[in-house]
Amino acid sequence: MNDLSLHIIDIIQNSLSAGATLIKLTVNENIKEDLLTIEIEDNGKGMTPQQVMSLEDPFFTSRTTRRVGMGIPLFKQSALQSGGDLIVLSEPGVGTKVTATFKHSHIDRPPLGDLANSFILMVSANPERDFYFKYIYNGTEYHFDSVEVKEVLEGLPVNEPSVIRMLTGMVDENIKEIKEEN
Numbered sequence: 734m735n736d737l738s739l740h741i742i743d744i745i746q747n748s749l750s751a752g753a754t755l756i757k758l759t760v761n762e763n764i765k766e767d768l769l770t771i772e773i774e775d776n777g778k779g780m781t782p783q784q785v786m787s788l789e790d791p792f793f794t795s796r797t798t799r800r801v802g803m804g805i806p807l808f809k810q811s812a813l814q815s816g817g818d819l820i821v822l823s824e825p826g827v828g829t830k831v832t833a834t835f836k837h838s839h840i841d842r843p844p845l846g847d848l849a850n851s852f853i854l855m856v857s858a859n860p861e862r863d864f865y866f867k868y869i870y871n872g873t874e875y876h877f878d879s880v881e882v883k884e885v886l887e888g889l890p891v892n893e894p895s896v897i898r899m900l901t902g903m904v905d906e907n908i909k910e911i912k913e914e915n
Contacts, residue, residue: 734843737771737811737833737845738851738852740804740807740808741848741851742855744805744808747804748777749777749859749862750777751778753777755863756855757772757773757864758771759866759867760868762837762845762869765871767836768837769835769836771835772832774829774831778826779826780821784823785822788805789809805819805821805831808833809833816835816836819834848904849905849908852904853901857892857897866904868908873911875911877904877907879891
């Protein structure tokens with residue numbers, strides 16, 4: 734995958750397939766510590782310790798449509814090749830947390846990509862699910878909560894094209910603003 738936002742989409746899709754109704758995404762760029770952390774947490778069905786151990790095997794998948802699952806192995810490889818790691822914590826009936834770390838300045842670290850567009854794509858494609866996004870840049874935070882957004886929209890669907898454009902622009906502007914300030 735060309736950028737990290739595509740890995741984020743893949744992991745969120747896994748969460749949705751696992752029945753998650755709430756997905757939390759945290760992206761933390763800490764330039765001072767030369768660390769990028771991406772965390773995706775859900776309240777899906779979770780996995781047993783044996784399933785978690787099998788995740789790095791591309792021939793392990795719980796899907797019946799294909800016999801391979803490359804998402805986690807590729808995401809982990811991206812993290813490892815740029816001085817980081819990927820850790821999966823999961824508990825059946827509770828949910829799963831995927832945490833990937835990267836050395837921010839590493840030459841082999843893929844770019845973040847279009848975080849705003851990727852995240853709002855997931856929100857708009859799954860309006861019945863709840864999403865929370867926290868973006869942190871050198872300690873300054875921006876939060877997006879789809880529950881709050883749906884309340885403000887007063888019944889206007891989050892998958893309405895004009896709403897998608899507005900939300901994408903809002904998230905993108907806030908990310909840019911935080912980066913410019915720090």
